[in-house]
Amino acid sequence: RHGNGGNESVKYTPCAKIGDQTDEEELEEIAVISQGSQEAAVAAEPSASSAASANGPRSLPPTLPYQSPNDRTRLIGERLSSRSGRLSTASPMYANSVAEPKSSRSTSRHSIFEIVTNRLSGNANSRKSIVHNKSEVGYVNKALVATPKEVRKQRRKEIDSRFGKNSKNNDQESSIESSIKEGCKWTFVFDPSGRFAYWWSFVVSIAFLYNFWVLIYRSSFEEINKFNIVYWFPLDYTADLIYVLDIAFHFRTGFLEDGVLQTDSTKLRIHYMNSTMFYIDCLCLLPLDFLYMSIGYKSMLRCFRLIKIYRYWAFLDRTERHTIYPNTVRTVTLMHYLFAIYHWNACLIRVVTKELHLKGDWDCDADEDDIYTWYLHSLYWSTLTLTTIGELPKPKARSEYIFVTVEFVFGLLLFSTILGHVANIVTNISFARKDFQAKLDSVKTYMSLRRVPMHIQERVIRWFDYLWLSKTSDEEKTLQLLPNTLRSEIALHVHLDTLKRVEIFQNTEAGFLCELVLKLRPVLFSPGDFICRKGEVGKEMYIVSRGKLRVVTDNGKTVLAMLRAGSYFGEISILNMGSEGNRRTASVRSVGYSDLFVLSKKDLWDVLQDYPTARVRLEAIAAKRLAKYKKAPLEQALHRSKSTPGLVESMGKIPLESMAVCQGLPAHLSRSSTSSQSTSRSHTEDFGSLPENLSGVARELSSSAFTPIEQGGVPPHLSLQSSPPSHHSLKQHSPSHHHRGYSTGGHQQIPSAYPPAVPPPMTYSPYHGYSAHMQQLQPPDMQLQLGPPSSPSMYSGRMPPGSTPSPFVYSSGGVSPNTHDGSSELLLQEISRLRERLQTLETENASMNRKLNKQQWDVENRLAEIEMQVCGS
Numbered sequence: 026r027h028g029n030g031g032n033e034s035v036k037y038t039p040c041a042k043i044g045d046q047t048d049e050e051e052l053e054e055i056a057v058i059s060q061g062s063q064e065a066a067v068a069a070e071p072s073a074s075s076a077a078s079a080n081g082p083r084s085l086p087p088t089l090p091y092q093s094p095n096d097r098t099r100l101i102g103e104r105l106s107s108r109s110g111r112l113s114t115a116s117p118m119y120a121n122s123v124a125e126p127k128s129s130r131s132t133s134r135h136s137i138f139e140i141v142t143n144r145l146s147g148n149a150n151s152r153k154s155i156v157h158n159k160s161e162v163g164y165v166n167k168a169l170v171a172t173p174k175e176v177r178k179q180r181r182k183e184i185d186s187r188f189g190k191n192s193k194n195n196d197q198e199s200s201i202e203s204s205i206k207e208g209c210k211w212t213f214v215f216d217p218s219g220r221f222a223y224w225w226s227f228v229v230s231i232a233f234l235y236n237f238w239v240l241i242y243r244s245s246f247e248e249i250n251k252f253n254i255v256y257w258f259p260l261d262y263t264a265d266l267i268y269v270l271d272i273a274f275h276f277r278t279g280f281l282e283d284g285v286l287q288t289d290s291t292k293l294r295i296h297y298m299n300s301t302m303f304y305i306d307c308l309c310l311l312p313l314d315f316l317y318m319s320i321g322y323k324s325m326l327r328c329f330r331l332i333k334i335y336r337y338w339a340f341l342d343r344t345e346r347h348t349i350y351p352n353t354v355r356t357v358t359l360m361h362y363l364f365a366i367y368h369w370n371a372c373l374i375r376v377v378t379k380e381l382h383l384k385g386d387w388d389c390d391a392d393e394d395d396i397y398t399w400y401l402h403s404l405y406w407s408t409l410t411l412t413t414i415g416e417l418p419k420p421k422a423r424s425e426y427i428f429v430t431v432e433f434v435f436g437l438l439l440f441s442t443i444l445g446h447v448a449n450i451v452t453n454i455s456f457a458r459k460d461f462q463a464k465l466d467s468v469k470t471y472m473s474l475r476r477v478p479m480h481i482q483e484r485v486i487r488w489f490d491y492l493w494l495s496k497t498s499d500e501e502k503t504l505q506l507l508p509n510t511l512r513s514e515i516a517l518h519v520h521l522d523t524l525k526r527v528e529i530f531q532n533t534e535a536g537f538l539c540e541l542v543l544k545l546r547p548v549l550f551s552p553g554d555f556i557c558r559k560g561e562v563g564k565e566m567y568i569v570s571r572g573k574l575r576v577v578t579d580n581g582k583t584v585l586a587m588l589r590a591g592s593y594f595g596e597i598s599i600l601n602m603g604s605e606g607n608r609r610t611a612s613v614r615s616v617g618y619s620d621l622f623v624l625s626k627k628d629l630w631d632v633l634q635d636y637p638t639a640r641v642r643l644e645a646i647a648a649k650r651l652a653k654y655k656k657a658p659l660e661q662a663l664h665r666s667k668s669t670p671g672l673v674e675s676m677g678k679i680p681l682e683s684m685a686v687c688q689g690l691p692a693h694l695s696r697s698s699t700s701s702q703s704t705s706r707s708h709t710e711d712f713g714s715l716p717e718n719l720s721g722v723a724r725e726l727s728s729s730a731f732t733p734i735e736q737g738g739v740p741p742h743l744s745l746q747s748s749p750p751s752h753h754s755l756k757q758h759s760p761s762h763h764h765r766g767y768s769t770g771g772h773q774q775i776p777s778a779y780p781p782a783v784p785p786p787m788t789y790s791p792y793h794g795y796s797a798h799m800q801q802l803q804p805p806d807m808q809l810q811l812g813p814p815s816s817p818s819m820y821s822g823r824m825p826p827g828s829t830p831s832p833f834v835y836s837s838g839g840v841s842p843n844t845h846d847g848s849s850e851l852l853l854q855e856i857s858r859l860r861e862r863l864q865t866l867e868t869e870n871a872s873m874n875r876k877l878n879k880q881q882w883d884v885e886n887r888l889a890e891i892e893m894q895v896c897g898s
């Protein structure tokens with residue numbers, strides 16, 4: 026409660042009722058909080074004025090075991106789970122107070138020990154065990170023994186007068202406080218959405234159904250008589266007892282206020298008694314039975330019991346919401362209503378025939394005492410009148426006409442209502458099928474309209490077949506309504522098994538996994554489908570959930586690897602780890618139907634930005650995998666750069682347009698970025714097969730072209746701006762151009778955009794190298810200096826099938842125009858300059874590496890600390 030001055034407030038924290046101590050003996054923790062300063066806090070207990078004292082004033086945050094409504098709910102949960110059903114010494118507050126009188130921090134191990142021993146030894150012994158400890162003796166003395174009842178009451182009054190007991194501003198707070206206080210006398214509170222409440226509503230529904238079926242039957246056929254009184258009376262009053270218990274149940278049922286479950290008994294009582302439900306419940310139990318004594322047994326005196334139908338409806342509602350078979354529940358409910366209506370109508374027919382003395386078909390030949398035959402006769406007529414119209418015997422008496430007409434109208438209404446309901450249920454059941462069929466139809470219509478070849482149409486239909494048979498649904502659409510947290514929980518649960526098998530997700534941060542799992546999209550591929558093709562721009566990576574896939578070479582036949590559930594692929598290009606940057610390094614084809622999860626490049630990068638360690642890990646794994654696929658080229662790259670995988674990646678990531686481009690390139694190389702790339706690739710490949718001395722120089726030459734413009738690594742004579750106008754001068758290739766080049770034929774083909782006027786340098790074959798290119802590019806004196814001129818045999822047939830060059834992307838402009846002049850002098854200068862540059866780069870790499878290592882060390886250290894803390898607590 027806030028004081029009038031507004032700078033002080035009192036907070037009651039939960040107290041513990043120890044053993045069988047009386048109300049006055051209750052421990053009551055009163056924290057006086059000064060909003061101005063902590064020193065100004067007023068001690069509620071003079072003997073415990075220290076902020077550190079267990080029973081004295083203290084600063085609230087560390088003392089209160091819960092500060093938010095959620096914490097409060099948790100506490101309630103703890104209480105509910107406590108066997109004794111009351112707040113015992115296990116109360117977090119109590120544990121704090123007793124076991125850690127000097128500390129206001131969370132429960133220590135010692136206090137946990139105390140709690141456990143107290144629980145085990147029972148409440149009666151708990152006090153003893155507390156007093157056992159010396160420091161606790163002081164505390165108990167202060168709280169329980171030394172403070173006389175009057176003094177405490179007086180202090181309470183003082184505090185109340187000082188802070189105003191019913192301060193309006195603090196309504197909510199005081200409600201929590203009082204609820205906490207009430208916690209001492211707390212027994213149990215039912216969660217209205219809990220299981221117990223559900224099953225209790227089931228019991229009440231049974232009691233209601235008993236009344237619903239029996240009352241009308243007894244009234245119409247035979248009232249309670251001396252033969253059956255032994256059955257009906259106990260049953261009637263058992264049902265009444267359930268109704269009474271239901272009222273008691275409502276008194277202890279929590280309700281939500283501001284989204285928080287209220288458990289304060291006073292509040293619950295007030296809330297229930299102020300609700301209409303309370304009056305309805307009381308009305309249900311109106312004891313008209315007493316009139317039996319004056320007017321005899323009339324079951325209809327109990328008709329108020331039928332008002333309890335609201336509980337039955339609530340039960341049905343909840344069942345329908347919670348069940349996994351809603352249509353079954355609906356059907357059963359409908360059938361029940363139908364039979365109930367026939368039953369009530371049968372009873373009505375009996376009353377009418379009896380009262381109106383209807384004869385003929387309405388009459389039954391059976392003996393008056395043969396109740397069951399009479400009942401069956403009435404039920405038959407009831408069903409007949411309600412289900413058939415116009416096929417009844419013609420009424421004779423006037424009253425009969427009226428009765429039969431009313432029956433017809435009612436029957437018609439009932440029939441149409443039931444038909445409507447049944448139709449609804451059937452529609453619901455077949456909704457999924459119809460929706461699916463509609464989609465298939467629209468695809469079929471589209472395909473025939475666009476004249477899609479028959480074999481493709483067949484594949485599409487087979488794909489739909491599989492989709493239907495495997496009951497694959499649009500998960501994204503289904504879960505759209507849910508909040509992200511719930512969705513990730515579901516996704517984690519559903520996909521966890523698959524994700525656990527994926528190497529990259531093992532031992533990663535939980536947050537990383539949670540974020541990623543939300544971005545996974547399930548996709549389905551049919552037999553023979555290409556999931557990706559070599560040379561394409563990689564935009565997604567895939568995780569195999571089910572099915573078999575083949576990693577194949579360009580020809581689509583040579584199988585490099587088989588992928589099964591738990592495998593993943595496509596990461597090389599989206600992490601830009603491959604030699605071609607963001608290009609696919611292989612094609613992947615589905616063998617049968619395969620269920621995959623797709624993770625888009627953008628999503629992955631978004632998440633990786635927040636989890637740099639995961640990124641390093643991912644890249645390291647990718648680099649390792651890449652090394653496994655194409656051992657030689659990667660080793661070269663790593664050896665050369667001595668960098669972390671991250672840096673390998675960052676090199677690969679440099680966009681083509683920002684690469685150094687040079688003039689003086691042969692015309693056929695300057696036409697398209699694709700051809701340039703092809704050529705540069707050929708260089709790399711050829712370098713791999715060159716003798717060591719030659720390949721080293723050649724590699725360095727090529728690496729000059731890799732230096733990005735931004736880094737200033739472009740020699741002036743190679744830069745675009747400084748290049749003299751020449752018919753050979755290169756245009757800076759736009760990404761789209763670059764992209765197009767690849768998409769038309771991949772980097773292994775001379776693109777079709779190649780101008781026919783310019784003869785291609787030679788027919789490209791990945792395995793025959795580019796000897797012609799090399800010869801063209803190498804100046805004669807270079808050839809002289811670096812060794813014997815490269816013979817075609819030197820370049821051909823050296824590349825192993827399927828191998829790709831080093832992860833470095835070489836631009837074709839690695840050779841300056843001067844090289845064509847034949848000036849070895851210049852060339853050597855250039856080599857030494859590039860060597861220097863290389864050294865600088867390597868130093869930078871090393872320093873970045875150190876930084877990364879330090880960061881990793883820090884993170885690991887922190888992790889270890891936290892783990893220790895977790896283990897400790």
Ligand SMILES: Nc1ncnc2c1ncn2[C@@H]1O[C@@H]2COP(=O)(O)O[C@H]2[C@H]1O
Binds near residue numbers: 563576585593596654
């Ligand atoms: N030899 C191989 N064995 C297994 N998987 C491979 C092999 N080569 C490539 N891949 C995978 O196939 C994917 C094709 O696209 P990416 O290059 O993005 O990433 C590639 C790897 O994940």
